[in-house]
Amino acid sequence: MRFFNSDGVIIAYVDIAPEGGAGEPILLIHGFASNHAVNWVNTLWVKSLSRAGYRVIALDNRGHGQSEKLYRPEDYDSYKMAADARRLLDHLEIERADVMGYSMGARITAHLALSSPERMRSMILGGLGIHLVEGVGLPLGIADAMEVPSLDDLTDPMQRMFRAFAEQTKSDLRALAACIRGSRQVLTRDEVASITLPTIVAVGTKDDVAGSGPELAALIPNAVALDIPNRDHNLAVGDRVHKQGVLEFLAQRP
16 A cells, blocks of 8 residues: 555555556545445456556545544545545646546545546546435435444444445444545536536446436436446446446547
8 A cells, every 4th residue: 555645634545557567547436434445456446457458546535444534524525535536646646547436436536527627537437326416425324323332233224234334344433424424515417517528327227325327427418327237336336247338438438
C-alpha cells in the first residue's frame, strides 16, 4: 500500500502497472464497508484490467480499509470523498483517467463527474441505478446497524447483511456509521443530465439496492445500460458479464 495526504486526510491506495508496460489509467472507487482489496482485487477486476493493458489505481475511501478513520458525518460529504479521488490523480500526476465506482463508489464517481469532469475520460457506474437521483443511498438504518453491540441484535435483512459485511471486512464500525450519515447528498435529474462523459451503468437484475440501471442511463446523454443477469447487489460486482461489458465499453469509448 501507498499513502498520500488529501487535504489533511491520509488516504491509502495501490498503483498497479499493466501487463506489458505503460497503459491508460483507470481509477477504481469501492463501495460502502468495503476496501480496494475486497471490491477490486478479490473479484479479479484488477487482474482483468491489468491484463487488458490498463494502469490500475485503487484507493481505500476515507474511513475504510487502511485510510484514515474519521468520526464526524460532515467529513463524508460525497464531494469531499470525490475530492480525495481527484487529489490522488493530482498526486500521481495523472491528467485524465477512466473512473469506475461501485455502489457508494459509483455515487462518489458521479460527484467527481460534476465537480471535475475534465479529469475523467469516462464514467463507469456499477451497483447504482436510478437511486442516484431517487433516494440518498443506503437507508439510515444501516448506520444504526453499525452501532448495535452484536449482529444478533438485528432482525432486518439489509441491516444484517451490511453489518455482517462490515465485520467480515474488519471495518471500523463507528467510522462507517458516520459515513452513512454524512454521504447522503442527492443529485438532481438536471445535474445528472449535465454529465456528458461516455458512461456505462451496470446493475444486477436482482439488485434491490441500486434501483434501475436503464432508468439512470436514460437520463445521461452519452450513457448505455448493462444488465447483469440474475445477480444481486453483492454478486454483480465480480460477475463475468460485468467485466466483459466494461472492457468492451472501455475499448470503444473515445
